[in-house]
Amino acid sequence: MKNWIIVGVTSAIAESVARIWAERGYKLFLVARNENRLADIAQDLKVRGAASVTTFAMDANAFERHQECFDAALKSMGRIDGILVAHGTLPDQKACETSFNVARSEIETNGLSVISLCTIAANLFEQQRQGDIAVISSVAGDRGRQSNYVYGAAKGMVSIFLQGLRNRLAKSGVHVTTIKPGFVDTPMTASFDKGGPLWASADQVASGIVGAVDKKRNVVYLPWFWWIIMNIIRHIPEFIFKKMKL
Amino acid sequence: MGKPYVSWARYPYTSQQAVDLQWRTDLLPDVPSVLPQGNARSYGDSCMNHGGLVASTRFMRRFMDFDPQSGLLRCEAGLQLADILNVVEPQGWFLPVTPGTKFVTVGGAIANDVHGKNHHLEGSFGNHVTQFELLRTDGSRRLCSPTENTDWFDATIGGLGLTGLITWAELQLKRVPNSAINLETIKYQDLATFFKLSEESEATHEYTAAWVDCLAAREKLGRGHFLRGNHARITQPKPAAAKLKLAMPIDPPLSLVNSLSLRAFNALYYNRLFQERTFATVHYDPFFYPLDFVHDWNRMYGPKGFLQYQCVVPNETSYDAIREILQRIADANSGSFLVVLKVFGKVPSRGMLSFPRPGATLALDFPYHGNKTMALFDQLDEVVVQAGGAIYPAKDAHMKGEHFRQFYPRHDDFKQFKDPGISSSFWRRVMEENT
Numbered sequence: 001m002k003n004w005i006i007v008g009v010t011s012a013i014a015e016s017v018a019r020i021w022a023e024r025g026y027k028l029f030l031v032a033r034n035e036n037r038l039a040d041i042a043q044d045l046k047v048r049g050a051a052s053v054t055t056f057a058m059d060a061n062a063f064e065r066h067q068e069c070f071d072a073a074l075k076s077m078g079r080i081d082g083i084l085v086a087h088g089t090l091p092d093q094k095a096c097e098t099s100f101n102v103a104r105s106e107i108e109t110n111g112l113s114v115i116s117l118c119t120i121a122a123n124l125f126e127q128q129r130q131g132d133i134a135v136i137s138s139v140a141g142d143r144g145r146q147s148n149y150v151y152g153a154a155k156g157m158v159s160i161f162l163q164g165l166r167n168r169l170a171k172s173g174v175h176v177t178t179i180k181p182g183f184v185d186t187p188m189t190a191s192f193d194k195g196g197p198l199w200a201s202a203d204q205v206a207s208g209i210v211g212a213v214d215k216k217r218n219v220v221y222l223p224w225f226w227w228i229i230m231n232i233i234r235h236i237p238e239f240i241f242k243k244m245k246l
Numbered sequence: 247m248g249k250p251y252v253s254w255a256r257y258p259y260t261s262q263q264a265v266d267l268q269w270r271t272d273l274l275p276d277v278p279s280v281l282p283q284g285n286a287r288s289y290g291d292s293c294m295n296h297g298g299l300v301a302s303t304r305f306m307r308r309f310m311d312f313d314p315q316s317g318l319l320r321c322e323a324g325l326q327l328a329d330i331l332n333v334v335e336p337q338g339w340f341l342p343v344t345p346g347t348k349f350v351t352v353g354g355a356i357a358n359d360v361h362g363k364n365h366h367l368e369g370s371f372g373n374h375v376t377q378f379e380l381l382r383t384d385g386s387r388r389l390c391s392p393t394e395n396t397d398w399f400d401a402t403i404g405g406l407g408l409t410g411l412i413t414w415a416e417l418q419l420k421r422v423p424n425s426a427i428n429l430e431t432i433k434y435q436d437l438a439t440f441f442k443l444s445e446e447s448e449a450t451h452e453y454t455a456a457w458v459d460c461l462a463a464r465e466k467l468g469r470g471h472f473l474r475g476n477h478a479r480i481t482q483p484k485p486a487a488a489k490l491k492l493a494m495p496i497d498p499p500l501s502l503v504n505s506l507s508l509r510a511f512n513a514l515y516y517n518r519l520f521q522e523r524t525f526a527t528v529h530y531d532p533f534f535y536p537l538d539f540v541h542d543w544n545r546m547y548g549p550k551g552f553l554q555y556q557c558v559v560p561n562e563t564s565y566d567a568i569r570e571i572l573q574r575i576a577d578a579n580s581g582s583f584l585v586v587l588k589v590f591g592k593v594p595s596r597g598m599l600s601f602p603r604p605g606a607t608l609a610l611d612f613p614y615h616g617n618k619t620m621a622l623f624d625q626l627d628e629v630v631v632q633a634g635g636a637i638y639p640a641k642d643a644h645m646k647g648e649h650f651r652q653f654y655p656r657h658d659d660f661k662q663f664k665d666p667g668i669s670s671s672f673w674r675r676v677m678e679e680n681t
Contacts, residue, residue, distance in 0.1 A: 012268070012305055023332070037269060044308035048333055187266045187305055202305075 001051055003027040003077040005070075007060065007117060008087025010037045012186035013136065016206035017084060022050035029073040029080075030055045032087070052077070060087045060113040061105075070120050082132035082213070083121045085114050090188050096150040103150045111154035115161050122165055125174040133169075134177040134213050135162055139221065142180070142230045145246040159219075166218060177212050178219045181205050182226040251302060253294050254287045254544055256551035257614050257643055260296050268305040270322060270413045274383045274667070275299060281670045282411040284324060284354030287347060289554040289611075290643030291671035292406050293354070298669060301411060303353055309333065310414060317419040318376065323353030323412040328538075335530075339419040340477075342374040346586075348535050353412040358640040359404035359600040361590070362534070363453035363473075368420075369593030370602045372403035378415035383667030387413070392596075401663035404597025406639055408664045408673060424478035426485055427453065427533045429526050433519045437468025437569055441606075444589040447474045453533075455588040459512045460572065460581035460610060467572050470587070471519065478527050485529045493541035501548035501613040505579045512583070537584065547613045552582075553643055555626060556601075556609035558590060559635035564606035567633035571608060571626055578622045585610040598656040598663075601638045609641065620644065639672055650676035 004021060008014050010032040018028060022045035030045075030053065032038050038055035045053045054076040058065050073080055091106040118133055125131025140148055141155030159178055166176035183189065183199045200223050208222040221227040236244070251262040264283070265275050274280055279298030286293050286302075294300065303324030310320040314337045319330065327341060328348040334340070345360040354360075356378065361370040368374070377391035380402055388410075390399040402409045430451075434440060440456055447454045451474035458470040478484075537543050544552070559567040568587070575581045586609045595602045612619050623644045630637060636653035637645045651657055657677070664673075 036271070040269065040308055040310075043310055047309035047312045187268050190266060 001025050001027065002081040003029070003079055005029045005031065005073050005080060005083040005121075007031040007069075007083065007085045008136075009041055010034060011086050011088070011188065012202040013181065013184060013205050013209070014084065014086035015041055016202045017086070017209050018045055019048055020206060020210045022046075022048040022053075025049050025051050027052045027077045028054070029077055031058055031060075031069060033057065033059050060117070061108055063113065063116050066113075066116050066120055069117075070124060079128075080121075080124065080131065082134065083117070084209070084213075085117055085133075085135040087113070088136065088188075091148070091151050093148050093150060106150055107154045107157075109154075110151060111157045114158050118161065118165060122169060122174065126169060126172045129173050131174045132177065132213055132216075133162075133165070133174065134179060134209065136179045136181065136209075137162070139180050139182050139226050139230050143234050143241075147246060175216045177217055179209055179212060179222060180220065180226065180230075181222045182229070251283065251286055251294075251300055253291065253643075254289050256544060256547070257290070257553055260294075262294055262296065262300055263298070264300045264302050266302050266305050267324075267411070270306065270379075272306075273385055274301055274381065274411055276383075277667075279667070279669045280383065281668055282323075282353065282357070282407040284351030284357070285326060285349055287350045287354065288358065288640045290639075290641060291675065292358075292639045292642065292673075294671045295669060296671045303351060303411070306413070307351070314339070317421055318416060319419055320414060320416040321352055322414050323356075323378075324351050326351055327355065331530075334419055335425045338421055338423075340422040340425055340530075342418060342420040343368050343371045344534055345371075346535065347538050349538060352415050352417070353407075356403055356412055356415060357405060357407045359595055359597045359602065360640070361602045363455045363588065365593070365602055366448050366454065366589065366591030367452060367593075369591070370404075370595045370597075370600060372596045372600065373593060374418050374420075375403065376416045376418055378402070379413045380410040381413050382410040382665050398663060400596050401598050401660055404595065404600035405660070405663070406599065406670060406672065408660075408668050408670065410665050410668065422477045423480035424482055424484060425530045426478040426482065427475040427528050427530060428478050428482075429473060429475040429528050429533060431519060431524045431526075432472040432474075433470075433516070433522050434472050435469050436466060437565065437572070440468055440470070440472060440587060441565060441589070443472045443474075444606075447472075448589075448591070450474075452476045455586055457515075458572070458585040458587050458608075458610075459516045460575050460585045461509055461512050461579070462516070463573070463576040467569060467576065468587075469516065470585075471516070473533075475528075475533065482527060485527060487529050487531050488539065492539060497545050498548050501550065501552075502546045503552075503582060503613050508581060508583065515583075547611075550614045552611045552613050553619060553623070554609065554611045554641035555623065556607060556638040556641040557626070557630045557635050558601065558603055558605045558607040558638075559630060559633040560603075560605040561589075563633040563635075564589075567629055567635065568606055568608055570629045574622065574625050574629070575610070578618075580612050580615075580619070580622060582611040582613075598660045599639070599654050601636060601640070603636065605635065607638075609638075639676075642672070645676065647676040647679060 009030040035057040042053040096103040137159045138155040140152040162178045212220040251264045281295035283300040306322045307324035355371045359372040454474045456472045
């Protein structure tokens with residue numbers, strides 16, 4: 001049995017991970033903005049077999065509450081074995097281009113708040129000399145593209161931060177997993193046409209995350225074929241790339 | 247957006263605009279025409295709303311409460327039967343009624359008032375629903391049960407999603423000593439024997455159904471394997487579930503089901519049993535859900551998709567009508583691997599538009615061959631009409647409006663409960679087009 005914090009559990013992927021962990025009998029500490037939704041999810045996870053479920057309503061952008069969140073988790077579960085950071089938004093790229101304030105707020109949500117949470121987790125886990133940090137980044141962070149480079153910049157920042165963190169914590173027995181999903185069929189991506197073979201279900205990605213955490217993988221692309229796609233995209237020379245419509 | 251919302255038989259194959267509901271507090275979208283949808287396992291167009299929207303509950307799939315003492319389960323409408331089994335089976339409970347796939351949602355099971363191999367004892371799914379909440383497009387919510395808003399309750403069970411969206415439901419599960427099944431398989435020679443076996447098994451076996459060799463003709467017509475079973479005793483060891491799952495990862499360019507493969511399969515499958523009777527204790531999965539073993543098996547029929555045909559004919563006419571139908575299918579050299587024949591019992595279905603009623607029911611699929619398939623269906627429909635039977639909307643993409651109205655005489659009562667903001671391709675086909 002393990003004790004996990006899940007931040008952003010109202011996202012379809014994170015909720016699906018929580019279901020798998022609940023069936024394994026884990027203790028879970030759920031964090032999201034909306035109290036009623038947290039209660040709905042908590043009830044579901046209890047029926048599915050979670051040893052205990054505690055909820056904590058918090059906006060990830062309330063940086064000043066992040067420490068309080070960890071304190072509450074430690075108090076309710078007694079010990080923290082891992083944290084899955086899964087919250088995020090899919091920004092309106094056009095709005096980010098016309099307003100820096102929108103861009104900044106998106107970068108705070110998708111980038112800085114993740115870094116704040118991981119900083120606290122890293123220090124705690126380093127001290128207890130064990131723990132898993134798993135973060136949902138994105139393939140969008142692998143290369144800036146005109147269609148969503150603000151989101152990409154935030155996710156790229158997260159990916160590089162985690163690289164350094166993994167390096168720092170390796171000697172303390174703390175593991176960091178960077179998760180890079182491709183296109184996932186969730187309510188967050190409702191505005192897309194999901195007809196193609198590149199789309200994966202939230203359940204598929206969730207079981208990939210659970211497997212990656214179990215196997216202590218460093219960086220995973222989900223599904224795996226995104227590793228090939230992103231390798232190709234990363235290697236297109238810039239003078240060609242800048243003229244492409246991606 | 248398209249793919250996740252296409253109906254199971256992939257005919258008609260048209261893309262479908264959709265929204266996902268994620269929370270019980272969500273409202274139906276404010277558009278001229280929307281249709282609640284579960285996991286889109288209905289075969290034809292009853293779960294589709296071409297030209298309008300579907301409101302999918304596939305992300306609204308949470309347990310709300312389960313009491314292992316009483317077996318009462320409350321959950322959101324998008325929860326699938328597979329998830330329920332995962333949780334309740336280890337605690338000694340089972341679904342009171344289950345259809346042939348566990349990948350249907352609770353909302354869909356209610357909206358189609360689905361049935362299973364125990365219909366002769368337990369009736370259909372709606373008979374075990376204790377209450378649900380119905381959300382209308384005007385935002386109103388009604389608690390419906392056998393004692394409250396009963397007219398809405400009866401309209402919504404089997405109501406094909408047309409009365410509103412079921413947000414959550416409560417079911418009474420069944421306590422079983424063992425989820426495994428003590429199964430007896432009897433290789434029988436003809437249709438008369440099928441009816442004889444059905445009758446003698448009704449009181450002794452909780453589950454009955456037959457697989458029929460649909461290509462056997464003349465004196466062998468209706469031959470097949472009669473399956474009957476009861477839950478195993480508490481002391482019997484549970485067989486393990488099969489680990490290996492198969493999948494159809496691609497769309498083959500042609501249907502893999504054709505008259506050659508069908509003839510070979512049916513002959514081999516029928517003669518797979520050497521003895522006339524075999525006994526086995528089997529896991530519930532292969533017994534109730536043989537097709538779930540092959541993920542995306544519907545792709546086997548290739549890009550044109552397939553059609554299901556399921557009818558029921560009353561007991562008085564059932565022998566002749568089923569004989570006639572099987573003869574016409576054998577003559578057409580068509581049909582499928584999995585042909586199921588079962589005798590329904592007398593437990594009345596609650597729904598105004600429920601399909602199950604006393605009589606014999608036959609279900610099978612056909613690869614879609616354009617007019618040839620449609621012409622065969624027209625012939626089969628005539629037999630069903632003459633026999634005083636009915637066709638199952640959840641499986642249908644073909645029946646004529648006049649036939650639907652004859653099969654479901656309460657359609658006029660039903661209209662007052664239909665949500666004016668809700669429609670489906672099926673409903674328009676059978677009620678609004680001049681056919």
